[in-house]
Amino acid sequence: MPLIMHGEPVGVLQIDSAELDAFPPDARACVLMLVPAIAAAVQNALLFDRERAALQQLQETEQQQRDFVAIVSHELRTPITSVSGFGLTLAEHANDLDNDTIADIGFRIWRSSRRLERMMGDLLDLSQIERGTLSAEPAPTDIEPILRQSVREQSNDAHPIVVDLQAPLPKAMVDGDRLHQIVGNLLSNARKFSPAGTAIEVVVRAEGDAIALTVEDHGKGIPEDLINRVFDRFFQAEAATTRSVDGLGIGLYIVKELCQRMDATIEVDSAVGRGTRFTARLPVAV
Ligand SMILES: Nc1ncnc2c1ncn2[C@@H]1O[C@H](COP(=O)(O)OP(=O)(O)O)[C@@H](O)[C@H]1O
Ligand SMILES: [Mg+2]
Known part of the structure; x- marks a missing residue:
């Protein structure tokens, strides 16, 4: 017996018995009466499963986004600390430092700034992908x-x-x-x-x-x-x-x-x- 809801099949009901004539006409009529209720119950169960999967997906995406914010904050901290630390050293001690040391500090500041620049570039690209505006001009x-x-x-x-x-x-x-x-x-x-x-x-x-x-x-x-x-x-x-x-x-x-x-x-x-x-x-x- 097909289980139909709103014109869509949601399952099949099959009742078997090893005995001959196990289902007298009144029993059959009773089952027939129950078919719509069974179909509705099956469909509810299917919908519930689908909803649960969608909710789980949403929760995973939200978790991913929270993790991403934590990762970005963590990744920004190292180069920013480096830039501000070395910048302060130059500002306060430039007169006591030899040229090689000053050049080395300048290089470190440049390298950390480059890293920040690349990260900002990637974040900008990411937001453009999400908004559908990332472009390439071959x-x-x-x-x-x-x-x-x-x-x-x-x-x-x-x-x-x-x-x-x-x-x-x-x-x-x-x-x-x-x-x-x-x-x-x-x-x-x-x-x-x-x-x-x-x-x-x-x-x-x-x-x-x-x-x-x-x-x-x-x-x-x-x-x-x-x-x-x-x-x-x-x-x-x-x-x-x-x-x-x-x-x-x-x-x-x-x-x-x-x-x-x-x-x-x-x-x-x-x-x-x-x-x-x-x-x-x-x-x-x-
Ligand atoms: N050449 C590689 N060798 C080994 N693992 C790699 C390599 N390239 C990428 N991966 C793996 O793929 C992941 C995603 O790479 P990517 O999107 O560039 O992120 P990220 O470099 O920021 O971790 C990396 O974290 C790493 O686990
Ligand atoms: Mg990478």
Whole structure:
């Protein structure tokens, strides 16, 4: 017997017996009378389940947002403390300090300010994604100078970056500033999640109507059960309380959203203990 509510099937009622003629006509009539009530009860149970799932989802999102505010506050504190501490040192003791020390303090203030700038930039991008206003303006672009600049900015003694670019490369249909941002994000993750002394490789190849750009590190890798979530908003494999590295957990989310806006794709391949490889495929300009 189908259970129908408002013209929609919500279930089936089946009553069996091993005995022949177990259900005399009056018993059948009685069951028939109960069918609408049973259908309503089943539908209520279904609706209740759905409501509960929606509520749980909402609570999780709210919790995520509370955690995010805590993470942002925590991440802002370190560079701000550094800027104000070193700034005060300069203001009060500049006359007693030698030039090298003053230059070193200036560099530290600059580095912390850069970190704050990058965080503010990421937060602005995040809010633009949420409001649907994040934009990229693809145009035929020679990507080599952009990649070289990103590599120069991110390379240091602890993490030499090896570049292998196919020459000549066709122009890509990308927004140059956004590509710079994407590569900067991938390289800073590669540095952050791999031990000092291990190389990072950037390989670029033309592949049909795309340019494949890979950033590979030999770091800690990403556990298999978490890999599908690295592009999710706020996702970080390690909990904020036990994390040894900084970050807001929105870099790869922004990278994915930017790629989508340039008709590019991004994928990740990783093995714990061996390293991680991100591959972006950029459309070739025609
Ligand atoms: N190269 C990488 N190696 C290992 N884990 C990575 C790598 N890149 C990203 N991840 C994981 O993905 C998470 C999300 O990255 P991201 O969105 O850039 O946030 P954040 O860098 O602020 O933590 C990181 O916290 C980390 O757990
Ligand atoms: Mg990051």
